[in-house]
Amino acid sequence: MILHEKIQSQLPAWRERIKTLAKEHAAVVVDTVTIEEVIGGMRDIKSLLTDISSVDPGEGIRFRGMSINEVLKALPKARGGKMPLVGGLYYLLMVGEAPSKEQAQAVEDEWAKRAVVPDYVFKMLKSMPRDTHPMILLSQAVLALGKDSVFTKKYHEGMKRDVYWEAALEDSLDLTAKLPVIAAYIYRLKYFGESAKPKYNPKQDYGTNFARMMKVSDKKGYADLARLYFIIHSDHESGNASAHAMHLVGSTLSDAYFSFSASLNALAGPLHGLANQESLSWLLEVKEKFGGVPTRDDLYKFAWDTLNDGHVIPGYGHGVLRVIDPRFVTQLEFAKKRFPDNDLLRLAEMVLDVVPSVLKEQGKAKNPAPNVDAISGTLQYYYGVREFDFYTVLFGVGRALGVTANYVWARALAMPIERPKSLTTKMLEDEVAKASHPA
Numbered sequence: 001m002i003l004h005e006k007i008q009s010q011l012p013a014w015r016e017r018i019k020t021l022a023k024e025h026a027a028v029v030v031d032t033v034t035i036e037e038v039i040g041g042m043r044d045i046k047s048l049l050t051d052i053s054s055v056d057p058g059e060g061i062r063f064r065g066m067s068i069n070e071v072l073k074a075l076p077k078a079r080g081g082k083m084p085l086v087g088g089l090y091y092l093l094m095v096g097e098a099p100s101k102e103q104a105q106a107v108e109d110e111w112a113k114r115a116v117v118p119d120y121v122f123k124m125l126k127s128m129p130r131d132t133h134p135m136i137l138l139s140q141a142v143l144a145l146g147k148d149s150v151f152t153k154k155y156h157e158g159m160k161r162d163v164y165w166e167a168a169l170e171d172s173l174d175l176t177a178k179l180p181v182i183a184a185y186i187y188r189l190k191y192f193g194e195s196a197k198p199k200y201n202p203k204q205d206y207g208t209n210f211a212r213m214m215k216v217s218d219k220k221g222y223a224d225l226a227r228l229y230f231i232i233h234s235d236h237e238s239g240n241a242s243a244h245a246m247h248l249v250g251s252t253l254s255d256a257y258f259s260f261s262a263s264l265n266a267l268a269g270p271l272h273g274l275a276n277q278e279s280l281s282w283l284l285e286v287k288e289k290f291g292g293v294p295t296r297d298d299l300y301k302f303a304w305d306t307l308n309d310g311h312v313i314p315g316y317g318h319g320v321l322r323v324i325d326p327r328f329v330t331q332l333e334f335a336k337k338r339f340p341d342n343d344l345l346r347l348a349e350m351v352l353d354v355v356p357s358v359l360k361e362q363g364k365a366k367n368p369a370p371n372v373d374a375i376s377g378t379l380q381y382y383y384g385v386r387e388f389d390f391y392t393v394l395f396g397v398g399r400a401l402g403v404t405a406n407y408v409w410a411r412a413l414a415m416p417i418e419r420p421k422s423l424t425t426k427m428l429e430d431e432v433a434k435a436s437h438p439a
């Protein structure tokens with residue numbers, strides 16, 4: 001299988017590099033930790049290793065060194081679409097090189113073979129109360145798939161450490177292949193009461209399959225939006241909550257299903273992936289209150305009311321980025337090309353004009369610019385996916401691509417179990433006393 005061969009050929013050199021760093025340069029200081037960082041959610045402490053993607057605060061995400069625009073240009077396009085094959089992105093994340101059309105297709109073919117979801121998973125989802133949040137359903141389904149984890153089975157059969165990554169890759173391919181089927185089933189079941197099992201068509205790519213199984217019309221290009229959406233949501237280096245949760249749980253040698261379920265549970269928080277649903281909900285609230293696109297002054301006041309009520313403005317701000325999120329820009333360009341006159345898009349553009357200045361006036365947010373979540377719901381809404389508590393599920397399907405690539409490489413490079421050191425408040429106070437009265 002193509003990803004297996006490519007990773008295998010790269011591994012000896014990577015392992016040597018990690019070994020050299022760990023053995024010969026272990027004492028080299030990369031950063032020092034301040035009390036602000038200890039108390040402030042470990043923000044920006046350089047303490048995770050990944051080669052899959054990195055976020056420059058002044059520029060945004062790079063996947064294997066490539067910006068979003070470079071990725072969209074370099075990856076082979078899906079037949080009949082303007083966006084790349086998602087299989088090509090997975091190849092890039094796993095292997096570190098842009099694939100040829102055949103290589104991207106080989107990943108798509110691999111997914112097509114593995115996209116069969118066992119019956120018990122559908123039955124379990126169907127038995128849940130209809131008002132269950134779709135992220136609960138998705139996380140449950142992922143965990144349930146773990147029954148067939150290749151990693152766990154082989155681990156208990158005595159698998160050797162240097163081939164953990166092969167079983168991790170098997171599970172990752174199985175999981176990513178099944179996710180669009182599960183997500184589409186949850187969508188049709190929860191909002192339309194349909195329990196027919198969606199079928200993956202091996203002749204179609206990941207994006208087209210998803211659009212068809214969701215039963216969203218592809219006339220206006222939903223398959224292209226799905227491809228773009230999964231690609232840009234795939235990874236955002238390793239410290240964000242969903243990627244870190246996957247890495248942490250995976251480091252205990254829990255399999256990809258346990259680990260990705262944890263990743264989804266982190267993504268489901270309103271300060272992380274759930275912000276896309278909150279963001280659209282906020283836009284719709286504005287639209288309803290003012291009977292359409294408001295005046296700039298009304299919007300300004302509404303934004304201040306949100307802050308004064310003690311709420312954040314969803315879709316704005318970022319833990320690491322200090323500029324406008326390029327994932328926001330790419331989606332905005334996609335929308336402006338396809339539906340420039342749409343009311344909600346005009347409103348999102350006005351919010352872009354007004355909210356950063358409100359946040360600047362408030363003076364708290366380090367980055368008043370929009371993040372990925374500020375507009376993703378607007379695009380889904382336009383294409384007819386209007387059940388916005390479903391949006392984080394879409395984020396989750398995309399996020400699986402990045403976090404599983406990280407998970408495979410973490411096992412390949414024998415990353416140890418994570419165990420940072422905690423301190424007590426008294427210890428911090430003692431450090432402060434020492435610093436104020438040096439002996």
Ligand code: CMX
Pocket residue numbers: 240270271272273275307311312313314315316317318319320359364365366367371372373
């Ligand atoms: N609206 C109001 N206040 C905001 C804000 C926003 N959009 N963004 C930041 N702030 C506030 C913070 O709440 C914080 O206030 P306190 O000091 O009272 O706690 C202060 O500004 C400083 O925060 P920061 O250092 O700039 O940002 P953090 O790293 O603490 O938090 C984030 C980052 C994303 C959680 C925050 O900007 C936020 O809550 N944004 C809105 C929710 C959102 O869009 N989340 C999605 C992020 C992308 C993703 O992960 O999917």
